[in-house]
Amino acid sequence: MALRALIKADARKITDKVNVVHLYRAMIREVPRVLTIYDIDMPLKTARSAIAFHFRKHNFIKDERVTGILISKGYMELEETLMQWKQKTHLLRVLEPMELQKPADSELSYVDSVMIGKQFD
Numbered sequence: 001m002a003l004r005a006l007i008k009a010d011a012r013k014i015t016d017k018v019n020v021v022h023l024y025r026a027m028i029r030e031v032p033r034v035l036t037i038y039d040i041d042m043p044l045k046t047a048r049s050a051i052a053f054h055f056r057k058h059n060f061i062k063d064e065r066v067t068g069i070l071i072s073k074g075y076m077e078l079e080e081t082l083m084q085w086k087q088k089t090h091l092l093r094v095l096e097p098m099e100l101q102k103p104a105d106s107e108l109s110y111v112d113s114v115m116i117g118k119q120f121d
Contacts, residue, residue: 016064016067016068016071019068019071020055020067020071023071023074023075023078024051024052024055026075026078027051027074027078028048028051030078030081030082031044031047031048031051032044033082034047034081034082034091035047037082037084038084038086038088038091039088040088040091040092040095042095042096046095047095050094050095050096050097051094051095053097053099054094054097057099058070077094
């Protein structure tokens with residue numbers, strides 16, 4: 001009995017991984033079209049790395065229910081984007097997240113500067 005439950009749990013994890021990969025490939029496949037539709041002047045590589053960043057951001061989630069919700073939400077976001085129900089600014093928030101932007105030297109705090117090894121006179 002316990003073995004059957006273990007096998008079912010493994011099967012669910014495998015199907016979740018397959019669904020995540022299918023969603024990721026669908027999004028990556030549509031990036032050139034989305035950049036053209038919304039007239040976004042961004043290299044294809046940068047847009048793809050931003051999408052990969054969002055997938056890696058949720059990499060630690062192990063709960064199947066949460067994973068399923070995120071997969072559904074991802075497909076809804078893709079559909080809304082392709083149906084042009086979003087504005088350019090909505091899309092730029094996804095493609096240029098604050099976490100990926102490097103702050104200017106003037107915006108760095110003293111502690112951040114020390115951490116990256118910047119020398120002060």
